[in-house]
Amino acid sequence: MSGARAARPAHAAWILAGLALVLVLAKPLLPAGLVRPPDWLVLPFAGWINAVFDFLRDDLGLIHVTRAFAGAVEAALDTTANLLYGRSRWPHLGPIPWVVVAATMAMAGYALRGWRLAALTGGTFVWIAVMGQWKWAMETLSVIAVATPVAVALGLALGIMGWRWPRFERLLNPVLNLAQSLPHFAYMIPVVVFVGVGPKSGAIVTIIFSVPPMIRMTMLGLRRVAPEIIEAGQMAGANRWQVMTRVRLPAARTEILIGVNQVIMQSLAMVVLASFIGMPGLGQKLLQLLQALKIGLSFEIGITIVLLAVALDRLSKAWALHQPAHAEAGAGRIARHRLLLVWLGLVLAGFLLARAVPYFHVVERSQALSIAGPIDAVMDMLLGVVRPLTDGLRWFLITRVLIPLRDAILWLPFVGVLLALAALGWRIGGARSALVCLGFILPIALSGWWDRAMITVYTVGTAVALALLIGLPLGIWAAGRETRAKAVLLACDTFQTFPSFIYLIPVVMLFGVNDVAVVAAVVVFAAVPLVRYTVEGLRNVPPETVEAAEMSGATRRQLLWSVRLPLALPTLMVGLNQSVMFALFMVIIAAFIGTQDLGQEMQRALSATDVGKGLVLGLAVAFMGLMVDHLLMRWSAARRAVLQG
Amino acid sequence: MTQRDAVIDCRNVWKVFGPRPDQMPALLARNPSAEELRAAGCVAAVRDVSLTIPRGEMLVVMGLSGSGKSTLVRCMSRLLDISAGQVAVEGQDIGTLTETQLIELRRRRMGMVFQSFGLLPHRNVLENVAFPLEMRGQPRAARIARAREMLELVGLTGREAHFPRELSGGQQQRVGIARSLAIEPAIWFLDEPFSALDPLIRREMQDEFLRLKGTLDKTIVFITHDFDEALRLADRIAIMKDGAVEQCDTPDRIVMAPATPYVAKFTAQIDRARVVRLAALAVPAAGGVHGAALPGEAVLHDMARAILADPRPQIPVAAADGSLLGLLDRQAATDLILGDRP
Ligand SMILES: Nc1ncnc2c1ncn2[C@@H]1O[C@H](COP(=O)(O)OP(=O)(O)O)[C@@H](O)[C@H]1O
Ligand SMILES: [Mg+2]
Numbered sequence: 001m002s003g004a005r006a007a008r009p010a011h012a013a014w015i016l017a018g019l020a021l022v023l024v025l026a027k028p029l030l031p032a033g034l035v036r037p038p039d040w041l042v043l044p045f046a047g048w049i050n051a052v053f054d055f056l057r058d059d060l061g062l063i064h065v066t067r068a069f070a071g072a073v074e075a076a077l078d079t080t081a082n083l084l085y086g087r088s089r090w091p092h093l094g095p096i097p098w099v100v101v102a103a104t105m106a107m108a109g110y111a112l113r114g115w116r117l118a119a120l121t122g123g124t125f126v127w128i129a130v131m132g133q134w135k136w137a138m139e140t141l142s143v144i145a146v147a148t149p150v151a152v153a154l155g156l157a158l159g160i161m162g163w164r165w166p167r168f169e170r171l172l173n174p175v176l177n178l179a180q181s182l183p184h185f186a187y188m189i190p191v192v193v194f195v196g197v198g199p200k201s202g203a204i205v206t207i208i209f210s211v212p213p214m215i216r217m218t219m220l221g222l223r224r225v226a227p228e229i230i231e232a233g234q235m236a237g238a239n240r241w242q243v244m245t246r247v248r249l250p251a252a253r254t255e256i257l258i259g260v261n262q263v264i265m266q267s268l269a270m271v272v273l274a275s276f277i278g279m280p281g282l283g284q285k286l287l288q289l290l291q292a293l294k295i296g297l298s299f300e301i302g303i304t305i306v307l308l309a310v311a312l313d314r315l316s317k318a319w320a321l322h323q324p325a326h327a328e329a330g331a332g333r334i335a336r337h338r339l340l341l342v343w344l345g346l347v348l349a350g351f352l353l354a355r356a357v358p359y360f361h362v363v364e365r366s367q368a369l370s371i372a373g374p375i376d377a378v379m380d381m382l383l384g385v386v387r388p389l390t391d392g393l394r395w396f397l398i399t400r401v402l403i404p405l406r407d408a409i410l411w412l413p414f415v416g417v418l419l420a421l422a423a424l425g426w427r428i429g430g431a432r433s434a435l436v437c438l439g440f441i442l443p444i445a446l447s448g449w450w451d452r453a454m455i456t457v458y459t460v461g462t463a464v465a466l467a468l469l470i471g472l473p474l475g476i477w478a479a480g481r482e483t484r485a486k487a488v489l490l491a492c493d494t495f496q497t498f499p500s501f502i503y504l505i506p507v508v509m510l511f512g513v514n515d516v517a518v519v520a521a522v523v524v525f526a527a528v529p530l531v532r533y534t535v536e537g538l539r540n541v542p543p544e545t546v547e548a549a550e551m552s553g554a555t556r557r558q559l560l561w562s563v564r565l566p567l568a569l570p571t572l573m574v575g576l577n578q579s580v581m582f583a584l585f586m587v588i589i590a591a592f593i594g595t596q597d598l599g600q601e602m603q604r605a606l607s608a609t610d611v612g613k614g615l616v617l618g619l620a621v622a623f624m625g626l627m628v629d630h631l632l633m634r635w636s637a638a639r640r641a642v643l644q645g
Numbered sequence: 646m647t648q649r650d651a652v653i654d655c656r657n658v659w660k661v662f663g664p665r666p667d668q669m670p671a672l673l674a675r676n677p678s679a680e681e682l683r684a685a686g687c688v689a690a691v692r693d694v695s696l697t698i699p700r701g702e703m704l705v706v707m708g709l710s711g712s713g714k715s716t717l718v719r720c721m722s723r724l725l726d727i728s729a730g731q732v733a734v735e736g737q738d739i740g741t742l743t744e745t746q747l748i749e750l751r752r753r754r755m756g757m758v759f760q761s762f763g764l765l766p767h768r769n770v771l772e773n774v775a776f777p778l779e780m781r782g783q784p785r786a787a788r789i790a791r792a793r794e795m796l797e798l799v800g801l802t803g804r805e806a807h808f809p810r811e812l813s814g815g816q817q818q819r820v821g822i823a824r825s826l827a828i829e830p831a832i833w834f835l836d837e838p839f840s841a842l843d844p845l846i847r848r849e850m851q852d853e854f855l856r857l858k859g860t861l862d863k864t865i866v867f868i869t870h871d872f873d874e875a876l877r878l879a880d881r882i883a884i885m886k887d888g889a890v891e892q893c894d895t896p897d898r899i900v901m902a903p904a905t906p907y908v909a910k911f912t913a914q915i916d917r918a919r920v921v922r923l924a925a926l927a928v929p930a931a932g933g934v935h936g937a938a939l940p941g942e943a944v945l946h947d948m949a950r951a952i953l954a955d956p957r958p959q960i961p962v963a964a965a966d967g968s969l970l971g972l973l974d975r976q977a978a979t980d981l982i983l984g985d986r987p
Contacts (some may be wrong), residue, residue: 228759228760229764232757235751235756236751236777236780237751237752237781238748239748240744253767324767324769326806
């Protein structure tokens with residue numbers, strides 16, 4: 001930083017920071033109103049929100065609209081439920097034999113990518129059936145099968161509108177930013193208020209939660225179509241509708257299908273969590289088993305969810321990246337539709353097999369395999385070995401790290417924290433960023449949830465710090481060699497497709513149900529993006545720069561510390577940003593295994609269906625995330641600008 | 646040439662890219678200089694262009710890249726709305742056409758080949774070529790038959806089922822050409838249509854092109870930055886610089902009588918003997934003339950042997966119908982043939 005323009009903000013930042021320090025040091029002398037927001041300053045946001053919701057629901061009659069929508073969703077859900085697991089509803093055809101579903105998924109995998117994907121997708125469904133989890137998995141999938149198309153259609157429509165009218169996009173963007181940083185539970189409460197609990201509200205909350213990425217990808221894709229393709233359409237005499245449906249949308253196919261992929265993954269993450277609002281299926285089973293500490297059984301369900309996540313992700317990505325290719329010249333009709341014919345044959349064979357052998361239609365619970373026993377045995381053995389270690393770790397973390405940190409952070413006077421954040425904002429992005437920081441943090445102070453929010457901050461802060469300690473070295477190590485980097489990136493990709501809920505299984509196994517388990521889950525979850533962006537940042541350092549440094553005689557260590565890491569820093573910050581976001585999400589989800597932060601209150605709001613409280617808490621979490629996002633992104637952009645000269 | 650004959654008529658056309666398109670007319674009314682425009686954050690891609698293209702003419706537009714060639718033809722087809730001026734196509738101001746009329750005009754009369762092809766990535770070659778016919782609402786069988794015919798014309802038979810990404814650049818460009826020809830446009834815009842072709846095919850396509858031009862009554866605007874290509878094809882050449890047309894004239898006048906120093910510099914490397922026709926050099930004869938006459942339509946280069954071998958200081962030049970055009974000064978012709986600058 002140089003020049004008069006940069007010097008002034010820095011100056012102001014130091015003054016603010018100094019003030020903050022004085023306030024903190026002088027805490028014992030401060031009047032109570034500066035330590036915690038005084039009662040008269042706490043605004044009844046929750047009451048206001050509830051009033052608005054009551055007005056919307058009852059006076060404006062929005063409840064009728066949502067009921068009608070919920071009715072339509074329910075009808076669709078009944079259909080998929082009948083087909084997939086034989087719920088006795090229209091069209092009374094189901095359940096489709098599991099061999100047919102498995103064969104269909106395998107064929108889809110084969111058609112889109114090849115044998116390996118076919119083995120993954122087919123194998124996943126065979127596993128589900130054989131392990132006797134068919135009904136649960138189909139309960140989950142029947143919701144995804146309804147929610148995904150609705151979310152895709154909604155996202156496409158809103159994305160097209162955003163692309164068409166820049167003014168609408170300007171409105172949409174902040175809403176999307178907020179929506180994508182609201183924790184899952186914040187979505188659930190309003191839906192419960194409007195729709196109630198059960199599968200249909202599970203489906204609706206899933207739709208709402210998974211729409212934002214679709215909107216973004218649609219806008220991105222439409223914008224990216226080369227202008228000459230559009231002009232070619234116009235010169236061919238296409239009218240607006242034809243240009244949109246026959247030229248622009250098909251040309252944006254890849255981005256739109258990536259959007260579909262994201263919708264599916266978001267749906268899966270949400271549908272598992274929707275067990276909290278009475279959504280049956282894999283999520284609910286997992287929740288029950290985890291709460292009962294049935295490790296082996298919950299492990300089995302965990303495997304299913306992971307397999308499903310990976311299979312759906314790979315399948316939809318393969319679809320997105322699948323490029324049309326011409327059939328061999330002279331190939332006949334049969335050859336061209338070979339895959340379709342094979343699939344039809346398999347389906348027919350599947351139905352016949354199911355008719356002949358009931359096992360291939362539905363696997364009864366009594367016929368199901370289980371590996372819970374051996375897993376429990378292995379786990380007991382393993383725990384016998386690591387228990388002393390984890391116990392020690394747990395004791396150390398709780399008494400030496402977590403509790404002192406928590407006490408320290410709760411001890412801070414809130415005005416000091418506000419000023420310190422303003423100083424940080426000013427240092428990074430000038431007066432505007434300082435105001436943005438205050439704009440995000442002040443409402444939290446005024447909401448009356450300051451202490452809870454600080455506990456969330458401390459949990460997330462500790463977890464992200466630990467994640468950095470793990471993720472950075474791992475990333476640096478992985479980036480050292482190309483093959484290693486590829487393997488680690490693939491692993492990160494795979495881990496990121498897992499619904500967050502899954503991460504709780506191993507930590508509960510190792511640490512039981514307590515603070516440390518929460519922190520551990522958050523650490524693992526938050527370390528993934530850190531590793532990923534560290535590897536990518538280091539790999540993308542221009543080779544000429546590295547060679548130039550090598551030629552000037554830098555050692556490997558010098559190369560890392562003075563060339564590659566500084567150049568990778570902006571990318572790393574993007575990773576850190578994602579890591580904080582993930583941590584915030586996770587900490588809220590982990591609430592049900594025992595925390596005292598915003599998440600716990602959110603669970604309470606959920607069981608009391610208190611929309612106002614739930615949304616205030618959700619917004620508090622979102623605001624923290626958005627503030628960190630603003631600071632890190634500003635910093636990263638400024639740094640990039642400096643590096644690129 | 647009468648107004649009715651002008652197929653495309655540009656009058657003081659401006660196209661300025663800038664942050665506030667709605668304020669352009671007011672800005673341009675003051676006839677701003679390039680500096681003023683740049684200060685306002687604008688780029689004048691086409692500045693004050695007036696051109697008239699008569700029916701059946703082939704106009705070649707040349708200029709360095711960024712000189713506004715592509716933008717100019719986009720103004721002529723109203724792919725871009727112009728900032729000031731007027732473009733009339735077949736006597737009708739296209740700025741005033743409604744959307745339906747414009748679509749109708751494009752479906753019936755216009756074709757365009759794009760610099761970077763603009764093929765639809767999700768359709769195979771055949772469907773790409775058939776696309777304009779589909780927009781016209783032609784029945785499927787008819788449009789497929791027509792598309793096959795066009796593909797044969799550009800030598801892509803056998804690739805009907807391929808997708809654009811499976812083709813080389815040259816092949817993609819030929820698909821673009823076939824597509825633009827499918828509706829038999831009366832007005833044809835070609836934006837560097839042969840730039841991705843290798844020299845041999847390029848030559849072939851040029852020949853094919855000249856044949857088409859001879860048989861069909863097309864009005865063509867052709868962009869290239871290959872001067873040889875321009876000379877082979879053009880009736881007239883327009884040379885653009887920074888959005889303005891520096892000169893628009895027949896090839897020999899562009900070479901022999903450059904209107905601006907820029908045009909002179911632009912054409913400096915050309916072998917004039919290959920461009921200049923004898924007719925352009927003939928001075929009207931004062932008295933009688935005897936002996937065999939040379940054809941006025943031929944370029945100097947092709948007649949070089951005859952001129953150098955001719956003992957007469959003044960050689961008669963005749964038009965195609967046998968009428969005398971004038972006398973050719975042998976010394977001047979020799980200088981041109983040998984590449985000496987006058
Ligand atoms: N859509 C656009 N927005 C802004 N500037 C443009 C746009 N299209 C072209 N230009 C500018 O107009 C000028 C002329 O471009 P173009 O007509 O493509 O040149 P050419 O085809 O002769 O290479 C260039 O300076 C280019 O940067
Ligand atoms: Mg161009």
